Amino acid sequence: MDIKKDVQQQFGRSANHYVISKGHRKGGDLKKLVEMAHVTGSEEVLDVATGGGHTANALAPHVQKVTALDLTPEMLSAAERFIKENGHDNVVFVEGDAEKLPFPDETFDLVTCRIAPHHFPNIEQFISEVYRVLKHGGTFLLDDNVAPEDEGFDQFYNTLEKMRDYSHYRAWKKSEWLQKLELNGFEIQEWHRFEKRFEFENWCDRMHLSDSQKADLNEFILKTTEKVKRKFRIQINDTQITSFIGEAILVSATKE
Template sequence: MEDRSKSTKELAMQQFGAHAGHYVTSALHAQGPDLKWLVEQAALSGTERLLDVATGGGHVVNALAPLVREAVACDLTPEMLEAARGLLAANGRTNVTFAEGDAEALPFGEAAFDLVTCRIAAHHFPDPNAFVRECRRVLRPDGRLLLVDNVCPEEPDADALYNEVEQTRDPSHFRAWTKAEWIARLEGAGLKVHSLEAFPKTFRFQDWCERMGVEPAVREHLERKLLDAPEPLRRRLGVQEEAGRLVSFAGESVLIAASPRA
C-alpha cells in the first residue's frame, strides 16, 4: 500500500498538473446536479468557514463562496490551485484562500471548519480511511461533510472492469468504491450518514479521454475493452456504440451528507 500510495500521489500531481486547465472548462466538473445538491445540502447562513478538499478547478468553492464567511480551497497539485485561483478571481470571489495539502494529512488544526466538501476526487486517494478521519478531525462538532464521488457497481465483475478502464485511462485513479464501502468507512471514522443519493453519469468517451490527454493507442485499447466485454457487462456499464465505435459508457456518483457523532 505504501509504495502504491506514493506512486498514485505522484501520478496525480503529474496528471492534474499537466491538464489542470481542462478541469476548469470541463462541463462534467463545471456543471451537474451534484453542484446544485451541494448548495442545497449546505444550507448555509453566511457565517460558516468552508474547506474544499482536492478542489481541482475550484467549482465547488465558486458555487459556495458567496454563501459563506470564508472558503479555503485545498489541493495537492500547485497547478490545480493556480487554475482554481484564476476561475475564482474571474468570478470575483474575494473571500477565498488557497492551501497546498494532502487530503490524507490536511494542514489544518482540529475543529477548524463548519463545512468540509470533496467532489469527484476521493477515487484518487490511496488511503480513503485516512481522508475520512482527517475530515472528521477538522470538522467542528456541529459541522458537516458533503462528499460526492464516482462509485463502482456492486457486482465484482463490473467493479473490476470499471476500475480497470478508469486506471488505464488515468493511472492516478486508485479505486472507485461501492456505496456500502463508503457508508462503512464514514461510520467507522465516527461520522453519522444523514443521506445518500445516487445519480447516473454518462462518460462521453472522446471527451473523457481528452481530459486526461490519453494517447491514441490507449484510447483504442480502452474502446476495444468496453466494446468486446460480455453483453451483460456491456449492459451493466451502459456501453453505447455507433457504427462499431464507442460513443459513451455509464457510471454512477453518490452524494453523501454526514456529520460527527456526538
C-alpha cells in the first residue's frame, strides 16, 4: 500500500476526530495564519489538505471564495458539514492530490496548507504545484509540525510519529522548509515558531491505537535519552507518558 492510500485509510476513519481536535480547531497558529493572510475580501483562496476544514472555515468570512481540497473523501464530507454548520456558503469542496493540484495556472490569490505536509511523499512537487496555481504576487501560508535541527532529535521525533501513524512521511526541519521554498522560487516574508503540547492519550486515540500500540510507544519514549526527554519536555507519571512538547513553523512566502 502506498503512502497516499495509507493517508486515505488513516484519515478516512479519523475524520471526525480531526474536526473536534482542540489543537486543530483552536491552535494559536490558526489565529496567526489568518492575521498573516492580510486579506481584503476579494481573494480566491485554496486550502490544500483541508482536513477538518478549520483553515477554510477561519478564512471564509474574510474572502470571496475558498476552495477546500483534500485527498480523503471522508475528510471532505466532515469538513463540509463543519463549515456549513457555521453558515459559510462561499466554500467549495474538491477531492484532489496536493502534489497534482487539479487547477489551472495562476488561479488563486492565496494558498494555505496547515498541519498536513508531513504526510506528503514528494514535498518539492507539492511546493512546485502551489507555485504554479498561485497568481503572481500571491501568498503561500505554510503551517506544519517540524523536526528540530539536531539529527538525533529529528530521528526521535519522526520515528515516534511514524510509530503512532503509519501515514506519516516526514516532519521536515525549519531550515529544510525555508530552503525548499526559496529553491522553488518563493520569497520568504516572515515565519514564526509555535510550541505544541501533545497529550499522550488523546494523541494516540486520534489514530485509534490499540492498548499494545500505546504500550509500545510509551516504552519507546521511556527508553530514550535524558537529553531527548529534556528537549521534548516529556512528562512522565510513574512509568506512563502523559505529554510532550513538539513544534511547528508558520511561513508566509510570496510568488513574485
